Structures are given as structure tokens and as C-alpha cells.
Amino acid sequence: FVPAESIQGEALFVAERELLHQWNNVLRLRVGQHIALLDGLGMGYIAELTSLNKREAQGRILQRYAANGEPSINVTLYLALTRGERFEIALQKCTELGATAFVPLLCERSQADVSATKRERWQRIIREAAEQAGRGRLPSLHEAQTVAQALPQARGHLLLAETGQTLSFKAALALEPRQELAIWSGPEGGWSDNELEAAHQAGLISVSLGSRILRAETAPIAALAAVMFQFDQ
Template identity: 45%
Template sequence: MDDATTIPNTRRFFVDPAWLRSDQIEIDDPALVHQWGRVLRLSAGDRVVLLDGHGLAAVVEIAAIDRKRAHGHVIARCQAGGEPAVAFDLYLALIRPERFEWALQKAVELGARRIVPVAFARSLPSDRADERRLARWQRIATEAAEQSGRGRIPAVAVPQPFAAALAASVTADLAILLDEQASRHLREVVSTHATARQIAIFSGPEGGIDPAEREMALGHGLQAVSLGPRILRAETAPLAALAMLQYALHS
């Protein structure tokens, strides 16, 4: 019998947890029904994975589908999986919208638990976000989590000023500031924190980190780290850091 690990990622969908309380499933969400019937061409007998966004999955066999509704029944329930052992909170600088969205999508694929947009001193006024953009970012994160086989939906927080973001990161086992001027490589720092289970990553804007922000971060206990001799773009650096950390921590 198919299970959540054998069904293609294109058939994984985050849904309202209330829909999964019963073994008989009725889907009346127009966008989801359209995607199943018109885009994926699913029909009676096909199976999908429905996820509650909190780590649980249900394998559902479609019984019937038309233009307005889909009906099915749960044939298996399981842990969704797909989550790293370490919780990575990415404090990502507000940069050009298209670059921010690309970094957001890839960070979710690489396992970020939470993405916090941060207004650094050198973030541009045009990089600010409104409610519509925030909703779009959460939608991008949800779709990236579905595609990459994750079991939880990473949260995209309301944008925060730099000082507030620093205050929010104090609960992390390790908090790092990606800084091309740092004398210590990320590899050196993470080797002394092999048991860390929550890591905060601060990644700055295209104009770099303001000296006052660097001083403030170090005062809050962040460790400034380098990713190597090359200067990476604002949207590339956090992804490189996530990949390095997961490799080093076997996460």
C-alpha cells in the first residue's frame, strides 16, 4: 500500500487540521479542488497526502471529485517527517522583493523553521512589506514546504526592526551574524556548538551591516562568522549558511 513516502511531492497538500479529524474527508476549497481535478487530473482511486502543518500526515484515497468538491477517505495516518533535527530561525534582511522571495523559498527547502524579515539600517525604503506582501510570503513558504516534502509549515513572521529581532533571538542555543569582516569561519564556531538544537541566523542586506548594528549584535551575544573568502549576495549568504550548518550538524 502507498504511504506518505511513496506518493509524489506534487500530491502533498497542507490543509486545515480540522479536515483531518474524521476518516471521511470532504474538500470544498475551490483552489484545491481545481488543482486536483484540472491541473493534476486526479480521479477516483488516486491518493494524496494531506498534512496538518504540525507534523502529522494522512494518506487519503479520492472517492469522487467534481468541479466543486472532492470526497475521500483516510487509509493511513503517520508522522509527516521531512524536518531537520535542529530548529533554524532565519532573520533575513528585507531586500529587493524578488530576491527576498527567492531566498525565502530556498530557505524553506533547506529546512528553516521560521523566517523573520528584518529591517536593517541599510535596507531600502522600497524593501518594506505590507499585509498583502506578508500573505504572499507565507503562501510561498507553504508551497515550498509541500514541494520539498516537509511536514510543518515554516512561519513567516511580521517584519521587525533590527533591535527587536536581536531581542527575539536570545532563546537560541547559538546566534550568528553572517559578516564578511568576521575573523572566524562558520565551521570553527559550529564545531564548538555541536549539541545546539536551536540556531538563529542573521543575514544582512545588499549594502552590508552597519557598524552600529554589528556592535549591537555582538553586545547581544551573537557571534560574527565568515562563510569564506568570497563576498556572497544578500540572498545567497543565508542559503550557504543553512547548507553548511545542516551538513556540520548532520541535521
């Protein structure tokens, strides 16, 4: 992926430090080579590199095409921030599976570090997973929100809640044909009673993925796989 503004007509110009490091030192690209690029907005390009050094790269666009690899349903995942690697695994796998957007969620039982360094790391994980999966668009990463901040826009969203008398996820997906969906997934310690009550009041629909309790990173991955199985074509 290159920033969309790197491509102006037939010209390619890249000055992002991280990209140049990847091209020079990891991929060891050379002048004259043809490279495949994505702009993260749905377009793909074949370009010839005409110069490359530590500060900038230039090239000539030879071909452009509509990048496929995007699902026919838009899914936003509200992911509770969790300890260690779990949140990052969910970001990576859900990007591969076709998530459109992520909202990191600060819950009562979240263990959270939302520093700028963490955010950059999450962006990198998403970009690398999207490249690996051949996505045409880069999923967006929203600012972290508390449950209270996110609830007012959440009517009709599906909340993964493993206990209680909840609707099955399968039944919830069958309710209506969909092009858009938002799914909330909780932290390792689960949702608090306050959060469940507030979510209910705000019009979220509690759903269950079955009778087994899944890890915090497994639940959104399983839910998204089921959505793509049913709706993506």
C-alpha cells in the same frame, strides 16, 4: 499540505479556495482517486476523494503515517528584506534545505514591501517549496520585525557579517552540540555600523562564511547547507 483541521477522524473536508483550484484545475483530481496529504504538523495521510467541486472537497482517510523529511536541528533564519526576488529565493531554497522558521527583518538598508499581498506570496512560496522537498512540517513565517525589535531575544544568535575580524562559521558551529540555532543574514547593502554595534551589544556572535562576499540570498542558503551538513542526520 492541507490545514490540520481539514482532517477529523476518518473524514477529510477542504474548502480553501486556493487548494480547490489546485486540485480541480492544476492537478485535475477526480473522485475515487487516492491522494497523499500532509497536515504541516508532522503527519501524512493517504485519502480517497469522495467528492470534489469548486466550493469543497470531501474524502475518506485510508492511512496515516508520521511524515519524515524534517531535520534533527531547528534553525530560525532572520532574513533581511531585500529588493526584487532575492528574499523570495532565500525563502524557497532555505525551506528546501530544512529551515524551521523565518523572520523577515527590516534593516536600515532594507528595501521593504511587507504588504498582506507580499505575505501571502511568501506563504505560498514556502508551502510549494516544502511540498516539493517532502517536508513533514511547514516552516513558520513570523511577522516582519525591525532589527531593534528582534535584538532583545537574540543573545547567542549567529550574525552573518562578511567583513572584519569575525569568527569563522565553521568554528562557531563547533562551539557546542546544538539542536537549535538562529542565523541573521543581512541586506544587499550590508549591515549598517549602528546595527553591527547594537547586535554586538545584544550578544549576537558575528561569523564569516569565508573571504568571498556572497549575495544577500546566497549567504543564508550557504549557511543553512553547512548547518544541515554538520548536524542533520
